[in-house]
Amino acid sequence: MIEHAIKLALRNFMRHKNSFFINLSGLSTGLACTLLIFLWVRDELRVDKIFENDDRLFQVMEHQDYSDGILTTNSTPGPLGMSLEEEIPEIELAATYLYPASYNLQVGEEKLRAVGTYAGKNYFKIFDYPLMTGSAVDILAGANNIAISETLAGSLFGSVEEAMGQSIEYEGSDIYSVSGVFKDLPSNSTQQFDFLLPYEPFYQENIEWMSNWESNFPNTAIRLKKGAQAAVVNGKIKDFIKGKAENSRVSLFLQSYSGRYLYGRYQNGKQVGGRIEYVWLFSLIALFILLIACINFMNLSTARASRRAKEVGVKKTIGAGKKALVIQFLSESIILSFLSLLIAVGLAGLALPQFNLITAKEIELHFDPGMIGVLVAISLITGIIAGSYPAFYLSSFRPISVLKGTLRSSMGELWVRRGLVVFQFALSFILIVAVVIVYKQIQFIQDQGPGYDKEQLVYFNRDGRLEEQSTAFFTKAKTMDGVQNISSIGHNLVGQQNNTRGVEWDGKDPEMTLLFENVRINYDLLETIGVEFKEGRSFSRSFGRDSSAVIFNEKAVEIMGMKDPIGQRVRIHGEEKEIIGVVKDFHFQSFRQEINPLFFQLSPENSWFMMASLEKGKEKKGLENLKSLYEEFNPGFAFDFEFLDEQYARQYAAEQRVASLSRYFAGFAILISCLGLFGLSVFTAERRKKEIGIRKVLGASVTQILSLLTKEFAQIVLWSILIGFPIAYVLSKNWLDRFVYRIDLAIWFFVLTAVLMILIAVVTVSSQAFQAARVDPKKYLRSE
Amino acid sequence: MIQTKELSKVYRTDEVETTALNKVDIQIKEGEFVSIMGPSGCGKSTLLNILGLIDSPSSGSYQFLDTEVANFSERQRSKLRKQNIGFIFQSFNLIDELTVFENVELPLIYNQVSSSDRKKRVEETLEKMNMMHRAKHFPQQLSGGQQQRVAVARAIINDPKLILADEPTGNLDTSNGNDVMKTLVALNEAGATIVMVTHSQFCAEFGDRIIRLLDGQVVTENLLKKQKQML
Numbered sequence A: 001m002i003e004h005a006i007k008l009a010l011r012n013f014m015r016h017k018n019s020f021f022i023n024l025s026g027l028s029t030g031l032a033c034t035l036l037i038f039l040w041v042r043d044e045l046r047v048d049k050i051f052e053n054d055d056r057l058f059q060v061m062e063h064q065d066y067s068d069g070i071l072t073t074n075s076t077p078g079p080l081g082m083s084l085e086e087e088i089p090e091i092e093l094a095a096t097y098l099y100p101a102s103y104n105l106q107v108g109e110e111k112l113r114a115v116g117t118y119a120g121k122n123y124f125k126i127f128d129y130p131l132m133t134g135s136a137v138d139i140l141a142g143a144n145n146i147a148i149s150e151t152l153a154g155s156l157f158g159s160v161e162e163a164m165g166q167s168i169e170y171e172g173s174d175i176y177s178v179s180g181v182f183k184d185l186p187s188n189s190t191q192q193f194d195f196l197l198p199y200e201p202f203y204q205e206n207i208e209w210m211s212n213w214e215s216n217f218p219n220t221a222i223r224l225k226k227g228a229q230a231a232v233v234n235g236k237i238k239d240f241i242k243g244k245a246e247n248s249r250v251s252l253f254l255q256s257y258s259g260r261y262l263y264g265r266y267q268n269g270k271q272v273g274g275r276i277e278y279v280w281l282f283s284l285i286a287l288f289i290l291l292i293a294c295i296n297f298m299n300l301s302t303a304r305a306s307r308r309a310k311e312v313g314v315k316k317t318i319g320a321g322k323k324a325l326v327i328q329f330l331s332e333s334i335i336l337s338f339l340s341l342l343i344a345v346g347l348a349g350l351a352l353p354q355f356n357l358i359t360a361k362e363i364e365l366h367f368d369p370g371m372i373g374v375l376v377a378i379s380l381i382t383g384i385i386a387g388s389y390p391a392f393y394l395s396s397f398r399p400i401s402v403l404k405g406t407l408r409s410s411m412g413e414l415w416v417r418r419g420l421v422v423f424q425f426a427l428s429f430i431l432i433v434a435v436v437i438v439y440k441q442i443q444f445i446q447d448q449g450p451g452y453d454k455e456q457l458v459y460f461n462r463d464g465r466l467e468e469q470s471t472a473f474f475t476k477a478k479t480m481d482g483v484q485n486i487s488s489i490g491h492n493l494v495g496q497q498n499n500t501r502g503v504e505w506d507g508k509d510p511e512m513t514l515l516f517e518n519v520r521i522n523y524d525l526l527e528t529i530g531v532e533f534k535e536g537r538s539f540s541r542s543f544g545r546d547s548s549a550v551i552f553n554e555k556a557v558e559i560m561g562m563k564d565p566i567g568q569r570v571r572i573h574g575e576e577k578e579i580i581g582v583v584k585d586f587h588f589q590s591f592r593q594e595i596n597p598l599f600f601q602l603s604p605e606n607s608w609f610m611m612a613s614l615e616k617g618k619e620k621k622g623l624e625n626l627k628s629l630y631e632e633f634n635p636g637f638a639f640d641f642e643f644l645d646e647q648y649a650r651q652y653a654a655e656q657r658v659a660s661l662s663r664y665f666a667g668f669a670i671l672i673s674c675l676g677l678f679g680l681s682v683f684t685a686e687r688r689k690k691e692i693g694i695r696k697v698l699g700a701s702v703t704q705i706l707s708l709l710t711k712e713f714a715q716i717v718l719w720s721i722l723i724g725f726p727i728a729y730v731l732s733k734n735w736l737d738r739f740v741y742r743i744d745l746a747i748w749f750f751v752l753t754a755v756l757m758i759l760i761a762v763v764t765v766s767s768q769a770f771q772a773a774r775v776d777p778k779k780y781l782r783s784e
Numbered sequence B: 001m002i003q004t005k006e007l008s009k010v011y012r013t014d015e016v017e018t019t020a021l022n023k024v025d026i027q028i029k030e031g032e033f034v035s036i037m038g039p040s041g042c043g044k045s046t047l048l049n050i051l052g053l054i055d056s057p058s059s060g061s062y063q064f065l066d067t068e069v070a071n072f073s074e075r076q077r078s079k080l081r082k083q084n085i086g087f088i089f090q091s092f093n094l095i096d097e098l099t100v101f102e103n104v105e106l107p108l109i110y111n112q113v114s115s116s117d118r119k120k121r122v123e124e125t126l127e128k129m130n131m132m133h134r135a136k137h138f139p140q141q142l143s144g145g146q147q148q149r150v151a152v153a154r155a156i157i158n159d160p161k162l163i164l165a166d167e168p169t170g171n172l173d174t175s176n177g178n179d180v181m182k183t184l185v186a187l188n189e190a191g192a193t194i195v196m197v198t199h200s201q202f203c204a205e206f207g208d209r210i211i212r213l214l215d216g217q218v219v220t221e222n223l224l225k226k227q228k229q230m231l
């Protein structure tokens, strides 16, 4: 029976090439999209789930309580890890580590820059990245140890074997000796570095500020003992820091280490999702696209029903049961779905490089048994969903009415089919609206800019001799072609980096605790980045005492409640400072956040980034000149710069990715929906030919018929817009709400989308409508 | 009212030529009731379609209401048709998606009758066909006999001069068939010209005469005594 079903299925495909082609292209595109999304989702879910004791690994997090809300961060006091390990019995191991950054390494004549940081001695015990040489126990135990990656070992020493025990010069001063080589970190690890230095010696060296329980800098990760309850530990560590520093406003909690990637967003002390929302969003999109493709199949199959009705009638008359017929139709759709799967795998394979580029992933198509299982399951389910309605619809034809030619579709069936298309188009509508709004918001952020000229700004480390000889460097750089201005700063102006509660002013409520961003800068910095002044002046060499001056942003002045700020005095960390200027607010954080209070202090020593503005149109020249000047000052150092622009854009990388991905997927969804609409127009033409014939006999003109047909489709599209509108509205409002600075949810987004959809629909159905309207009535009036 | 001379219809499909009508000469006067009989495939429906201006002849002349219409365009035929001709089919040809009321209303819509007028006339006609109680039903909810009564209502709503019926009783049982015949006879007595194709001798004999077709040609014409009294 199965054999017979397959034979019939293939024959049917050949006979109805058009609808076979529409179904095949729709389903394979849909399956390809689903497959890509599946790969992406699987990859997201696996991020950081790479350690043996995943369920016992936790990140120690802080809730910091301020007057304007709770700030949640993974920055912790320097001694926290060591103390937790000692004092909390359930905590087996703790490791402290810093944010990786780019440093100069040198071996003999070989110099390069690599990304590294300091990490506690237990680091490799907690995070069991595979080691090629060395042991997790002592790899970071010695004060001069350095652990390097396989690639770094290769580039510095030629091979992993030769690297062990060799010396590396770090930042032109300290010498470290290679104590182990780890395999290159997998791309689904959120921590990425080429080398690690031991944390404990670093801590001892900087003990004065590192041991302060009220400052927060490194990250702390812990491993619980087997069987220990995270909830119990949470209770014990909640007020741990308050026990060390009376005035602390910090409470600690554990977050699953691998969970923090997907659940990374906190609002006022509450976990409010994070990337997991995009996982859900794309899973939903995959489901939608697949459903849209399935609906196409349903519509086209039922559209052909009248042609197949005879087959059903005859088969039933000669004794085929309903079950046999259901099997036949289902096997048809399942075969089609597997054919589509083959094409979809090919399509996904072709699209994967581009897809990886957009998503910044390194996904590969591996056909392990699990993957094959999932693929087979998806196609099977798709085949069953797509085939179920046609199967039951067709097999429930009563043979007598089929054979007598009195078969007609009931109102119910028509409504099901229309409903399916309305559903399809409602989904498409939601997707288009979402794409338009995400695009507009990203555009808004980009156009709006932070409030200074980020396009022409580059920054690089004040490495080596640049620190002592900065004046000479600035003087030379300023005369160079392509360089407009240059200065230095202790902050790259992207994100919160250095904040303090230590600002006092007259009339401040003693209970009030507020974080101010503290930006240390050199002369000329504000001119270099082009921040606008609201009042007052910038730091200037012509005023002798500017080291005791401070410049606030508008927000800070507003919060401090100062009427006439210029000339007033505040105390910062107990030191008295005079306000000499107020700059207009600019975005140094994400658009998701309200602009926070900020101040600039003159502190050339602590301004360890060089910040240069390049001349428009001469960026390349300017960069080349800076590079050669840098190398003149630091022979052998690699010039490593970053455009502020790119750094700025990186804050919205997730949104950018979501935006471009959703653009593609929405495009496909619409394409597939249009295939479906075309299918329905074929169906309608087929179904209504007789009706049109009758109407024409009774005197209807071609125009009257055309408007009749178009009305049906217009109604479908209008319904889908009506249904899609509130859903699209709520979804986009929700998404936009996470930005404090955002576009207005204008009605024209929806109107534009609606018009676009109607246009697409009209173009899609017009050919069939014209054909149907020109129907020769007498052909459809026969009694047979 | 109807006069054809050497009316022929040839169908060409992929090399094959079928002569559905071969030089048919007929004449039908206003107020006549003519039955057409003949074996399956002899061209009855083709003739009816041409007479009803749904189709055009391949050659020959056809004068309808003293106008030569053989070479009329679809638009011209459509105009004449909707004003003067009503159709009744074996398979009823009601539109499934429309209610009884809407089905009957259609010819009036295409003749640009105002909506208040339409309502009045549809109700009158349905009343006459004894279908008013079913006005809001859909065709599938009716029996075959009831559907044909709706089809008849639709055919006569416009007071057509000519009613064409292609095997109107073919799908009906005897009693429903007799009802339809009664209606046709009544319409004829009220002045309508009727041309009816039928396979049943009994039904055919309600006509004033029978035209017999064979292989696209008229073979005989019988004048009949009326048997209306039999009903």
Ligand SMILES: Nc1ncnc2c1ncn2[C@@H]1O[C@H](COP(=O)(O)OP(=O)(O)O)[C@@H](O)[C@H]1O
Residues within 6 Å of the ligand: B011, B012, B013, B018, B019, B020, B038, B039, B040, B041, B042, B043, B044, B045, B046, B047
């Ligand atoms: N559209 C058409 N194309 C080709 N041949 C046709 C077409 N319509 C009718 N015929 C042929 O013309 C002949 C007369 O058909 P028809 O008028 O329907 O016969 P009847 O109604 O008497 O049964 C038949 O042989 C039929 O096969």
Ligand SMILES: [Mg+2]
Residues within 6 Å of the ligand: B044, B045, B046
């Ligand atoms: Mg016939």
